[in-house]
Amino acid sequence: MIKSMTIIVGVFSIMNMNAQSFEGKIMYSNSYQSKIANYPSEQLNSLMGTHQVYVIKGGNYKSAFNGAFIKLQMYIGDENKSYTLTAKSDTLYWEDYGLNKDKALSYEIQHNQDTILGIPCDVIIVRAEMSKTYFYYNSKYVINPELFTKHNYGNWYYIISKTKALPLKTIFENEQFIMTSVATEITPMKLEDNVFEIQNKSKVAKANW
Numbered sequence: 001m002i003k004s005m006t007i008i009v010g011v012f013s014i015m016n017m018n019a020q021s022f023e024g025k026i027m028y029s030n031s032y033q034s035k036i037a038n039y040p041s042e043q044l045n046s047l048m049g050t051h052q053v054y055v056i057k058g059g060n061y062k063s064a065f066n067g068a069f070i071k072l073q074m075y076i077g078d079e080n081k082s083y084t085l086t087a088k089s090d091t092l093y094w095e096d097y098g099l100n101k102d103k104a105l106s107y108e109i110q111h112n113q114d115t116i117l118g119i120p121c122d123v124i125i126v127r128a129e130m131s132k133t134y135f136y137y138n139s140k141y142v143i144n145p146e147l148f149t150k151h152n153y154g155n156w157y158y159i160i161s162k163t164k165a166l167p168l169k170t171i172f173e174n175e176q177f178i179m180t181s182v183a184t185e186i187t188p189m190k191l192e193d194n195v196f197e198i199q200n201k202s203k204v205a206k207a208n209w
Contacts, residue, residue: 021058021144022166027185028052030065033178044177052181056166059147060196074196080150083198084207092198093207097153102130102174104155107162116168116183124163126155135159136169141186 030052032044049067056062059077072085075097083092106127113123114136121136133155145161152158160166168183198204 020142021056021147022141022188023057023191024055024186024188026054026056026166026183026187028054028181029184030179030181033180035176035178048179055191055195056143057191057193057195062196074198075151076196077147077151082153083204090200090203092204093209094204095153095207097151097156100152100155102128102155103152104128104158107158109162114169117186119168121168122163124159126159128155131172131174133159133173134169134171135163135167137163137165137167139165141166141168 028051030045030048030050032041032048034041034044045067047067047069049065049070051066053064054061060075062072062074064072068087070084071087073082074092075082080097081094082097083094085092104126107124109122109124111122112120114121116136116138119138119140121138124135124137126133126135142164143160143166145157145164148157148160150157167181168186170179170181172179172181
């Protein structure tokens with residue numbers, strides 16, 4: 001199950017180039033369907049949480065979760081590292097997001113495949129070595145992929161280099177589970193830079209999962 005948790009952590013880990021990148025907050029409703037015998041979906045939902053608050057500014061983003069396992073994830077673009085806070089300690093565990101253990105192999109884009117919050121969405125379907133991702137998006141919520149050229153983890157740069165937009169819905173599937181994440185509220189807003197600061201650098205350690 002540790003492997004499953006690691007993969008899920010990585011998942012949270014998915015316009016034109018001259019447009020202003022979206023800055024603000026997106027609320028997501030998340031759900032998990034377990035494929036592991038004797039490990040019910042309800043337990044995955046409880047561990048990972050069903051509510052996500054995502055904020056992004058420039059090359060930094062952060063998510064807060066209501067789960068019993070993962071509480072917070074924060075990506076710092078200048079470091080190309082993600083920091084994760086679990087419920088077990090007050091230590092932030094960092095990972096190098098230049099690494100990717102599930103590299104993308106191919107993709108296809110299909111138009112007008114869903115409507116999220118009244119917004120029509122195209123979908124990019126990415127097949128990777130161990131997973132498949134459906135990333136629904138609309139060019140209204142632009143992101144500049146050049147801010148994330150080193151962000152290989154989760155195939156993030158691979159995906160946004162093609163969509164140039166944030167996801168309004170994501171379906172991620174591998175042999176262990178299916179995760180579905182759907183935007184429930186989108187709020188453009190100005191964020192202070194200190195939203196992405198590490199408050200206590202003595203409480204930072206390399207992740208070993």
